Amino acid sequence: MQSESAQEQSGLVARLLNLALPVAALIIALVAMYLGFDFLRAGSAPKWLIVLVAIVWGVGGVAALYWILNWIVERMNLKWRGRLQPFVFVGPAIVMLMWFLAVPVLRTFWLSLFNRDGPPIGWLNWSDIGGSFASLSGRFVGLDNYVAVFTDRLMREAFRNNIMWIVFGATLTVIVGLLIAVLADRSSFERVSKSAIFLPMAISFVGAGVIWNFIYEVRPVDVPQIGLLNAVVVGLGGKPQPWPAWTAISPWNNLFLIVIVIWLQVGYAMTLFSAALKGIPADLLEAGRVDGANEIQIFFRIMVPYIMGTIITVSTTVVIFTLKVFDVVWVMTGGQFGTEVIATQFYRQSFTARNSGYGSAIAIVLLIAIVPVMIYNLKQFREQEAF
């Protein structure tokens, strides 16, 4: 009898321990993380120490969280373990994606229906529903922000410029990328040339802005030019110009900004095209040559159709990229001189003018422009057998 109850007791203790241990571990982990958080937020230690703690705390904390959650799940019985373990693996990613991308789409749309004051906080008060709607009435503007987006002078300028960015920027990136891939494939210095053209991909937009600002630098007529482009122009007998700020040729001064992004992105296009070209079977090209096709015919009749899939992929990626272009314009001209684009207008309205309703409407328009690409991606994904 006695031994039985002792056994029962120890069984209970074990079960309690079984329950308490994971909870305790979780609490300890959370407290440790909070202490690290507080240390970082205070920020009074030397910088290198903060950086070190930040790295250890940030990376270690996330790893520990996974480990503890998994440890808890693995202590459960087989049925629950099978049910919950996938969510230990996938859950954090889903939560982050929801928080940072999926839900903000809806929240931004909601914000876009209000004026600069935004929706009143906690506006739906059930005991005073009339008052709630009264506080809403001045702020809720429906689709007015969207009307403004399509009629505002600066927004129209931004749309025009973004179309220029796509027509010239995206197209030239694809064409030049393809040209370089074909040339490099036949040249005697393929590796070096590809590295050189790829390198700008490691440079930030701000850095690229400085590099090209320096090339476009303009000096008065009677002193030596220190900007490369103006030095060449003056050397050829022309007049120095402030290229991206040259309003007389507006909107073509945008081209001087577009060149920068082409310079940055061609490496990406070239890399993908180069790999695709190397995938073309040699017999196919040889057969074309035996049939008497010249190199240009081979390029347009065999190579281009063969790598069409890659051309579409690169084009969509580059188009999305040029639609979102911000840093280069912001650093080079700040959107002045007729170079405003959608993303700079978004930033100006949301954060400088603090009109979150208008800014959100611009963001939603940007999303709508990208939706066709999203649908195309999903269709491609469905056609894959992988899932």
Added chain:
Amino acid sequence: MGSIQNQRRWGSLLVNIGLLLLVLFWTIPTFGLLVSSFRTRESIQASGWWNVFPHRAYETVATLSPAEMGLDPTGPMVIEGVETTFEEMRKTGITTPDGTFYRWVGNRRIGRVEIQEQSWTVDWDFTLDNYRQVLSGKNFEYKQPDGTIKVIPGDNFISAFLNSLAVAVPATVIPILVAAFAAYGFAWMNFPGRRMLFIMVVALLVVPLQLALVPILRDFRSLQINGTFMAMWLAHTGFGLPLATYLLFNYISTLPRETLESAFIDGASHFVVFRKLILPLSVPALASFAIFQFLWVWNDYLVALIFLGGSPETKVITQRLADIVGSRGNDWHLLTAGAFLTMLLPMIVFFSLQRFFVRGLLAGSVKG
């Protein structure tokens, strides 16, 4: 036969020259920046960076007084039988029949006439001062041409460099960890909603992050983490996750099924398989995405502008550089040095791990 070979040779020459021109167009801008960053403040302002190469320039061999030469700059002047004006003398100079080149230097009233000769020369007045000033947080004194001393604060790039590291390292490792777990879950576990959730990942691949900025900023403000590194890690993790999950899923789902199954038969749990088998096998894919994300975070300006704000304590390196562009856009000696410093680490990463980077590009996009 010979003509075809000839044609081939010409074709290959054309290909190489065309490519060389393109390569020059791609490298000269960066090269000019690098050279300029080592030139002194005065020489950057006075002449183009290409003057570091041998070039012909005028050098003064003798200085003459206009009064002694009997010249009156207010009207037409005659030197050695050549008629000229003050404007022409100052702007282009004149050459007399015996080949001597005269030029007016200075203004009309107290200027002088110099005899100059063309000779080969290089402008090699290199210095490390630009880097010193950009890197340090101390004050620097400049002697201006008129003799006054101007004090300019350093730009403290060392501090910004550390901040960039503190942002970029966790903002690279955390999304990789989160995405690797998720990719494994999607590839090797079965659970309700698996397909729908993955479709969401694919859809979110192209959502512009602009959509998220305003709502997330509000969340960060209410959590009181706006302006901290943690806000940056969270934001970059969220924005980087779709691509990370997608890339890693593509890789992890193609690992051989037998390897995993034999591990499960031996009694290993999912967690153990993930840690001991999947992570080591996925190193190439993890490295590709790591480079991607690191370059993206290091070079980012917009996210830092919004979530780190304007506090000088936490500014990352792109913000510092953009600050100089905004406030001292003509200080090319600082801009060039600063820009090169921001590029230094990405370039090292890029050149040492280029292979992985290219592989990541191909894996992410050929399918996408």
